[in-house]
Amino acid sequence: MNAELIMVISEIQSDISAIENDTTLYEEINFDKRANTIDFIDFHIFDRIEGLQQNTESNKKLDILKQQAEKIKFRLEEIDINLFKKIRQNITAGISLPFKYLIDKYIGAASSNINQPDKIGYDNLDAFVNGLLAYKEIPEPTLDRASEMVFYQQTPARIIFELTQLAQLTPDDIFFDIGSGVGQVGILVNLISKATTYGIEYEPAYCNYAIACASQLNLANVNFINSDALKGDYSKGTVFFMYTPFEGRMLNDMLLILQKEAQKRPIRIFTYGPCSPYVVMHNWLNCVNGDGNSLYKLYEFRSLDN
Structure with a gap:
């Protein structure tokens, strides 16, 4: 394994560890941060791994990193699925908060757009x-x-x-x-x-x-x-x-x-x-x-x- 490949794999591993250890991502209220992280996993972790897999011989370490990232993404998406289910239940029951309040609560800074x-x-x-x-x-x-x-x-x-x-x-x-x-x-x-x-x-x-x-x-x-x-x-x-x-x-x-x-x-x-x-x-x-x-x-x- 050449030095450049070792360095890129190390960067990917570091990115995955940082996401996995960021407890705020797993708090329901942080939808905006979670959405940005899911995009990062898709476009900066999966893309890099797939690019390396196409240009190098079979590498077990890359397979393990991809599996780790997939598990984290699935966990983050599950939080959102449960969040949406809860909000839909409240809307259906007629007990939801004002919708603009929900947007400010879960989207935060992104609502300024x-x-x-x-x-x-x-x-x-x-x-x-x-x-x-x-x-x-x-x-x-x-x-x-x-x-x-x-x-x-x-x-x-x-x-x-x-x-x-x-x-x-x-x-x-x-x-x-x-x-x-x-x-x-x-x-x-x-x-x-x-x-x-x-x-x-x-x-x-x-x-x-x-x-x-x-x-x-x-x-x-x-x-x-x-x-x-x-x-x-x-x-x-x-x-x-x-x-x-x-x-x-x-x-x-x-x-x-x-x-x-x-x-x-x-x-x-x-x-x-x-x-x-x-x-x-x-x-x-x-x-x-x-x-x-x-x-x-x-x-x-x-x-x-x-």
């Missing part, structure tokens, strides 16, 4: 939300998308928190997520604000998944409807959200539908992604928090009667 403008990608807040809300693997779609429909992409959790903060939703609001995918936006908005939410989703497998997620949490005021968004009933809606569910003529037709609703009552529309620069061009809407041209900023639009 909620107010970071133009941040790109996902973070530990998404890992927490995914672990809490997902009851099984997300299903594969069963229908072909129309040419102007955009493929499903999860809304970053920080954007949903920012939305509820900007919208100041109340239990009297009726919130619509247009193109709701597997339902995380509608569920989170309800958990944070208690507003009644509706998700309109074209793909039945996603819609059924969302219904099951809301059902397991006993959320009576969270609703998902399997429908073409252009055929939805929006007559009760007060706040609408679109994470660019479609483009072109479909997006224009959706805005025409919402414009007709705005003629009956004031409405607000929140957008995220490539649809925002298109929405800002419509003169029946006023963008109240920017120019509408960033793809990575949440925008609020109000109908001119609002």
Whole structure:
């Protein structure tokens, strides 16, 4: 075994020992630190071990280190599984703490990302939300998308928190997520604000998944409807959200539908992604928090009667 290999193996062993001996990682409350450590195991321990295994002869020491790391990762993930199970039970029973409090408690410093403008990608807040809300693997779609429909992409959790903060939703609001995918936006908005939410989703497998997620949490005021968004009933809606569910003529037709609703009552529309620069061009809407041209900023639009 050459000196360089010995040194790398020693570094890996030292990293594994440091994780194993850090008792704070095994305290339920330290989800954020645990998530960072699991990423470190995946991308700095497993990756190095696998790289060495591909470029060296069979080495028993590497096999032992990989087994140690796998056991530690499994133990850390078990803590999170039990944590999510406990929180879900409390939500189902109606005895959970305010959801924002739970986020601050378990995510800690990572929750500050909620107010970071133009941040790109996902973070530990998404890992927490995914672990809490997902009851099984997300299903594969069963229908072909129309040419102007955009493929499903999860809304970053920080954007949903920012939305509820900007919208100041109340239990009297009726919130619509247009193109709701597997339902995380509608569920989170309800958990944070208690507003009644509706998700309109074209793909039945996603819609059924969302219904099951809301059902397991006993959320009576969270609703998902399997429908073409252009055929939805929006007559009760007060706040609408679109994470660019479609483009072109479909997006224009959706805005025409919402414009007709705005003629009956004031409405607000929140957008995220490539649809925002298109929405800002419509003169029946006023963008109240920017120019509408960033793809990575949440925008609020109000109908001119609002």
